[in-house]
């Protein structure tokens with residue numbers, strides 16, 4: 001990403017942080033490519049993907065901001081988190097809604 005989860009330095013990186021936060025995912029490793037030109041280029045070569053941010057689940061490249069947003073909207077992100085043993089906080093938020 002650009003910047004850090006606490007202080008994203010680009011709207012695209014910020015969007016990814018916010019989507020993950022919505023699902024209750026705050027404990028992940030983030031690397032600031034603005035601090036490291038080799039990482040900035042190297043991660044693009046590694047994933048064969050031209051832009052930052054890049055999201056990896058269990059070491060597997062998932063996509064950037066657009067793809068994460070799409071996965072958030074179509075329910076895939078909840079499913080992918082489930083595969084990692086992470087229960088999305090959004091599921092509990094929905095339950096709370098039902099109770100009201």
Ligand SMILES: N[C@@H](CCC(=O)N[C@@H](CS)C(=O)NCC(=O)O)C(=O)O
Pocket residue numbers: 002010012040050051052053063064065066067
């Ligand atoms: N549509 C992209 C938005 C991200 C994007 O366009 N990133 C640009 C601007 S931050 C980028 O990484 N450019 C190459 C670079 O800055 O090294 C996505 O889905 O992630």
Ligand code: FES
Pocket residue numbers: 002009010011012
């Ligand atoms: S830093 Fe300018 S669009 Fe991301």
